[in-house]
Structure formats: C-alpha cells, structure tokens
Amino acid sequence: MNLRPYWKMIANKRLRPWLIIAAVLLLIYFVPYLDLKIRNVTHIVVDRKGHRSSAELKHPGTNPIDGTLENNIPNYILRTFKTANREEILESVLNGSDLAKGRYDWFHTWEGHNPNHVQILFNDDDLERFVQGTFSPFVVDAFFKLPRIVLRADFARYLMLYEFGGVYTDMDTECWTPIDYWTFGHDTVAAIIGVELFGTVDGLDQFTQWTMALAPKHPFMKKLILGLAAKIHSSHVESMAEVDGVVGFTGPVYWSQMWWQYFREQEFDLQAMQGLDRSYKIFGNVMVLGHTYFRDPSVFSYHHFAGELKNGWKNVKVPEKSISKTAYAVNSSLYFDTATHVITASNRHSNIPLRIMRPIRTNSRLQLSKNFQTNNKGASQAKWFGSWDHFNKKHLQLLFGDDDLDRFVRGGFSKRIVGAYSKLPVDWRGEFGRYLMLYKFGGVIVDSLNVECLVPLNKWDFGVQALDLILGLEDNESLRFSQTVVAAGPQNPFVLALIRYITDKLVNMSPAEAKDRSNFSATVGRTMFQAVAQQFFSDQSAELLKGLGDSRDGYFVITGRGGKTLLLGSKFTSGSDALFKGHK
Secondary structure (H helix, E strand, O other), X not given: OOOHHHHHHHHOOOOHXXXXXXXXXXXXXXXXXXXXXXXXXXXXXXXXXXXXXXXXXOOOOEOOOOOEEOOOOOOEEEEEOOOOOHHHHHHHHHOXXXXXXXXXXXXXXXXXXXXXXXXXXXXHHHHHHHHHXXXXXXXXXXXXXXXXXXXXXXXXXXXXXXXXXXXEEOOOEEEOOOHHHOOOOOOOOOEEEEEEEEEEEOOEEEXXXXXXXXXXXXXXXXXXXHHHHHHHHOOOHHHHOOHHHHHHHOOXXXXXXXXXXXXXXXXXXXXXXXXXXXXXXXXXXXXXXXXXXXXXXXXXXXXXXXXXXXXXXXXXXXXXXXXXXXXOOOOHHHOOOHHHOOOEOXXXXXXXXXXXXXXXXXXXXHHHHHHHHOOOOHHHHHHHHHHHHHHOOOOEEEEEEHHHHHHHHHOOEOHHHXXXXXXXXXXXXXXXXXXXXXXXXXXXXXXXXOEEEOOOHHHOOOOOXXXXXXXXXXXXXXXXXXXXXXXXXXXXXXXXXXXXHHHHHHHOOOHHHHOOXXXXXXXXXXXXXXXXXHHXXXXXXXXXXXXXXXXXXXXXXXXXXXXXXXXXXHHHHOOOOOOEXXXX
8 A cells, every 4th residue: 555645645734734633533533532531631730739719710699688699509518538637638648548549639629629619527426416416316316327437428418418508529539620610600500410320220320429519408308318217217237237238228329219209200301311421401400410520531520439449438348346326216116207207306496506616717626636735725725625515415516717717708708798808817707707607507606715615505595495596695784795605597687787797897997907906896806796786686675674684594585686586694604503604
C-alpha cells in the first residue's frame, strides 16, 4: 500500500489543523466520554482543590421578611465518619492507618469548590445524640437495632437529609463541580439524584447513594425513613448482620426501590426516566441526573470506593463489637402499621430542637481540648463545656469554627446581613453568628465557654407544653433579661428581632466603628440584648411583672409575638435553684 500521498497530506501545513480537528472528532465519536474525560483531566491538573471565589457562584433570591436565601436545598454538606476532628483525619492518612490515602484532600475539595457551603461532620457519638434527640422511638429503636456501622451510616444519611436538608456525600468522594451549578439554574428543584447503573433494580435504573441532595422534610424522605424503620423491626438481627446484604437492605438498592415507588405514586412515566446518560430530567421537584454526573466519568463528583479497600466495610465480615446498643427496649409488636407512627420525637414538650449551637472558633473537640490546656481557666472550662454533654445525653453540640460560620452566613443569608456580619472583627462574629445559627437550626445557645449546665435541659420547661422560646431574667422587678442561655425553635420571631437590630446597627456603622471595642455591648452584647428584649415585650411588660409577682413557681408563661414563651425568674438564672451558672 502506497502511503506517500497520506504523508504528503499530513505534511501540508494548511491541511494539518483540519486533520487534527477531524482526528479529535473521530476520537470523541468512537471513545465513550472522551470529551468529559479530557475535561476531568484538565480539572485535576488546573483546579482540583477548587479556588473559585464566592462572587462567581449563584446568589439566589432573598426572603424579604427574614433575609434568608430562598434556596430549596440549604448550603450544608453533610458527612459521617468515625471522627469529626479534621486533625485526626489527616493524621490517619499520614500514618497509614487509613488506606484511603487521598481522603483528607478529597474532603477539602468540597470546601474548595463550595465557599458558600459549610461541612457538617458527625462522628458516632454525634449521630447517636442527634438520632435520639430528634426522632420518635419508632425510628430510634430501628436505628439502634442495626448491627453494623455501615447500616447505621446508611440510615443516618437519610435522617440527616430529612432534618437539615443539603447535600449528603460519603467521605471517599471528591467534588469536581460547585454544588451551586448542579441544578442548571432550575430554582424549583428540591431533590437531586444521579443514575449509577442501568436496569439493575427490577429492570429499572439504580441511583447513586454516595452523593445526593434534598430539601429538609422532603415527603419522599419521610416515606423512606418510616419504611426502613418498619423493615428493620420486622427483620432478625442475624440476617441484617450479613455484609453481602447491606446494599439491598439499607443501601443504594433500597434507596432506588423507594424512589421508583415514589415516582409510581406520583404517576410519572417510568420509562421516560430510564437510561439517562449525559442528560438530566426534572420530575416534579426532583432532578434526575444522567450516569455521567456522579458515576462515570463523574462530572460533578467522583467516588473513590474506599469501601472496597482491605479495611473497608465490604471486607468486614464480622459485625463490629464496639457498636453501641440502644437504651430502649425494642418491642416490634408495637410497630405493625407505619401509617400510625410519627417520624420526629413527639414526646418532647416543646418546639425547641435538642441541639446546642456552639460557634466557638473551632469545629474540633481535639483542638478545643488543646486550647483548654494552654488557658489559665482551661481545666475549669473543660469541665463547664463537658457539663452540657454530661447532663444532656440526647442533645447534639454543633461546633462551628470561624471558617464554618463564615460559610454558613454567606450561603444562608442576604447580602445585607452578610455585609453587616463581615464588618465585625473575627473574634466578635460568633456573638452575631450564634443568633443566626439559632434562627436557622433552632435549639439552645450558650453565651460562652464559661457557662456551666447545672440541670438537664429537658427539665427547664417544667412540663409546659409546646414552648417556642425560653428566656431568663437577671432581675424580675426591672425585667432585666439574661442573654447567657437562650432556647428557641427555628425561625423564632424574637431571634429574628435580634438579627434585625444587630444588622441595622452595623449597616449604619463605619468599618472603624464596627471594630471599636467600646461599641461591643451596644452592637452584639448585653446592652443590645436588653434593648431588643424590652422593646419586643414592651406591650406585655405589665403582664409579665404581674405574672412573675404572682407566680409561686418563679416562672411565667406568656403567649405573644415570640410564640409560647417561658420566662424564668432570677432564682433560676442566678439564685438557689439556678439551672446554669456563668463563671467569670
């Protein structure tokens, strides 16, 4: 065969660019996903860790009433792992005890590409507190009946997504595209799932379960959680302990089966949803991403399958001996009809969640312990901090560091609130940030690490039903309010009044005034709190004084703008029956 004409064609400088283009197009046509793989290689070389500024990312509409962003899926990246201390994750990679050598770098790609998202990482103790304090006995018993950590990890992601919403992703995944781009600009999306395998679940496609995103309290998640709890209660522990059954029992097969059941009930065309590869489709408020986004070649995020490593969960044939057992007595005969069961804890007296917001400049208990060791009051502070864990076994302490708090505020609130917050010195931001956390999450906020819990929080409501707010008084006669400990449900109007006051104050300040130490109390401290509380309850002050004066119990319940509010008299904040103690 005479190749000389072809060599002349290649040597022709005028034809060479066209020949290269033709060759590339042929490669793209014949090699699956070559264009996407080239994109991914470029990404790894150029921007693997992520250096996009927040200005490049989408800023959705703002709720005109409270200044929160109108994004259906919140800016939380939810994770579970054996430790919540980032230092220990790095150390286990460096010393080789974690065979997933890239885990620490993978973890930080989610922060690098998503500057407006905060990672919330729960360890086993966090999960147990979260589950027991948030969900009904029907769900809690089911969780603790599971004999393997991997089974609980599956259940936990569903529970976290239901309660908080956001993006859940496994600890062996890597982010390659900012989350804000995942919806392709469709503002109505409230759930994002991706195709993993074609036709493997009763002839229908299987969805990835290592990365998914949902709005909080999505009706699908309620159905899934109650269905899984019923499934667990009707199963024997021995059968659930088999490692080969994990994928089908709590994992991606079960996840996919429940989605197809949900889609059938919504009367969607199931055949129109099959075989999505490079495309995506929206059904109701659910976005189904094609195979290329999470699976291969993973345009949005990449899964490294650490579960298949030597010490991964797939190779742990015997259930872990260290796994804790439930304190509840499981009686499966009580759980015959899931329709009669609630998903959240119905036996709580109040609407205040069982969690404690802690913007304390670190998200690491290990780092906090080191800080205590270098502080003159460190031993005492460690005891006071620990008292909140000790007395409140079902309360989760949610620790946010400086960077966590910045991300939480940037991705959750209006530019006006973010601008006001950003004016504050870094060491003051937690004073404002705790009210923002309390407004979004609900729960309890504690003034500082110098506050000690003396009585379990579940006794603070004195049996009063359906409380929305708990405030203390330093002095009954003058109605001087205490800011040391505040408990509130999510989106409480009193907490919103605090946020508005601080925001208005800071917006009208120059940067120098906002950083002036002499303005601290009036801006975010005690003077500010007194001004807001007295103004908020001004039209009810006479009723409060009379109610506290007449009360033999030392507390008074009032219903008004803040919902149902329990006011604790001074004997509970500093007197002989004090519920907590603020140390100097």
